[in-house]
Amino acid sequence: MSTKLVNLRIDFAFKQLFGTKGSEDILTGFLNAVLEKSLEAPITSLQLEDPHLHKAYEDDKLSILDLLATLNNGTQVNIEIQLRNTHDMVKRSLYYWSKLYTSQMQEGMPYRALRKTITINLLDFILFSSDEEFQTTGQLWDTTKQRVLSDDIEIHFVEIPKLVK
Template identity: 35%
Template structure:
């Protein structure tokens, strides 16, 4: 009996191909409408963004997001898949969210210039 390769959505490559690619954008739009209770108009022109979080200094920690996108109203969304649970995931997702939230915020700007950020974390059971 041959070993069969099973690819599930907890596989980073499969997940990114399904929800993080231009050709599957309609599926991503449907997913966001369901998860975030959005109207089709709110996700109509979503834009995929660079998945690498920027660093202020060379020694700063960075991060690579699974799927990062922006809605037409400026909301930034990070969708992460985690194949198995570990306690450090909570701190990592808060770190990623905080970096996204403050990414374009400049000294002297009013705090109401901060844009809405959403982190969606999908964690496999098992």
């Protein structure tokens, strides 16, 4: 008997498994594995959100995230799956992160109320060829004091070919 596996590298299959109502437990397990080193405590609950980042101005670029969830502590997590190397992944990731971070702001809201925002990029290609590790994590870093300046920004790149190897 032959078993056919679903290719989770395909956007639709990934979204069906991780991004549909009722699959929150699967997504929670996945996020706990990917974010293990950056979480103070394991994720216990999350809520799937509308992945459309609404345009502030008519001529803004429409951004639709692959998957968006809010954790029980208010942290927003965007998960993107990218099959082809378009040679702009870091900038693209920063763009999506910034749109998601700024989308929290409402009129009269204090800046201190902005919540941590995490972007996880699942890549079906090698982005950092000089590194052996399959996961790279970026934060806002103070180069002089060698410490995190703010933990509100966290961007992960998971290179699937390195993970499979």
